[in-house]
Amino acid sequence: MTTKAAGASANVLAKTPGTQKKLWLAAIKPPMYSVAIMPIVVGTAIAVAETKTLQTGIFAIFVFAAILILAWENLANDVFDSETGVDIHKSHSLVHLTHNKSLIFWLGNLCLATGLFGIGAIAAMQKDLTVVGIILLCCILGYIYQGPPFRLSYQGWGEILCFFAFGPLAFAAAYYSQTQAWSGTNFAASTIVGMSTSLILFCSHFHQEADDAAVGKRSPIVRLGTQRAAQLLPWLTGSIFALTAVCVWLGVFPVTTLLVFASLPIAFKLCKHVGATHNKPEKVSNCKFIAVAMHFWSGIFLGLGFVLPQLLGLGTVLPA
Structure with a gap:
């Protein structure tokens, strides 16, 4: 399957201006960028709870850099998927919308370089390359997820790679950028957000089962x-x-992290929706956005749970 043929098939639906606008929004995926932001938010919240200080400049740079690095991964994945034919019915692929694979490839590389520049700025301020090393490892996982010759997501390893990249590794980088130290509490929290992130990817494949199987992608x-x-x-x-x-x-x-249970209704909604529509691609396709909502709110409530004792003047109940 060539990129040109796949693009021609996918663009049959992209005729009207209204459709084009929806396709561009779907391609850019604004809600998905919470995946990049949440590890930094929660990891930083834990650092604040343990140190009672917040380095706002580093936090802001890290969030901006993380968004750019995730943009690179999304753009690169569109390019790599266009080469295998797995996105033949993905009308919101940026490669299909622009008809310019080279443009998307180099735009992605620009996002990556700019994001890494931001991480490098943090390292320069701290005179410590540890955060750079961790983020480079995240980028390696991001590449082997979909990039040739590895394409590990095609072997069913995508969720595992996603767990480590957006869980333990991203949390370690976020916490270290604030404290230049390590935390067992931070690691424990990273497994929770890592799991909710992997669930987004898991849910995104329900409506793609036939297309994935057709090209040998063993999700x-x-x-x-x-x-x-x-x-x-x-x-x-x-x-x-x-x-x-x-x-x-x-x-x-701290007991206040039980606030995460406030996101339980979204979890019920996700499971009920998938249970009822798992074999109906046109209806189950939106389940990934329910998973994104669960990821966002569970992360917000978890992070708030760490800082709430201080906000309420209760001190910290985290172990020393």
């Missing part, structure tokens, strides 16, 4: 089938809340 949905994957989803989603409760019970998290 978890292809391996399990939509019905078994839908049955597994409540257990994966429930792990976010179970891990939080266990960490509170063990004294690793």
Whole structure:
């Protein structure tokens, strides 16, 4: 399947101005950038809870850099997917919308270079290259996820790579950028946000099962089938809340982090929707946006739970 042929097929739907606008919004994926922001928000919240200080300049630079690096990954993935034919029906692919794969490729590289420049600025301010090393490792995981010759997402490793890149590694970088130290509490929280991030990718494959299988992409949905994957989803989603409760019970998290349970209605909505529509691509396709909402609000409530004791004048209940 050539890029030109795939693009011609995908662009059949992209005729009217209204459709074009919707396709561009879908291609840019504004809600998805919470994936880049949330590890920094929660990791920084934990650093503030433990040190009672916030380096606002470093935080702002890190958020901006993370958004650019995720933009690179999204743009690069569109380019790499256009080469395999997996996105033949993806009318909102930027490669299909622009008819210019080279432009998207180099625009992605520009985003990556600018984002890494921001991370380098943080390292220069701190005279410490640790954060640069961690983020470079995240970028390597981002490349081997979809980039040739690795394309590990085609072997079903995407969710695992996503977990580490946006969980432990991103959290470690965010926390270290504030403290130049490490934290067991931060690591524990990273597994929760890492899981919710991987769930977004997991959910994004339900409506793509046929296209993925056609090109040999062995995503978890292809391996399990939509019905078994839908049955597994409540257990994966429930792990976010179970891990939080266990960490509170063990004294690793303050009790206020149980605020994360306020996002439970979104989790129920996600599981119910996927359970009812898992084998109906046109109806289940929006489940990834429900997963994004759950990721965003569970992350916000988790981060707030760490800083709330100080905001209420209760001091910190985190272990020393």
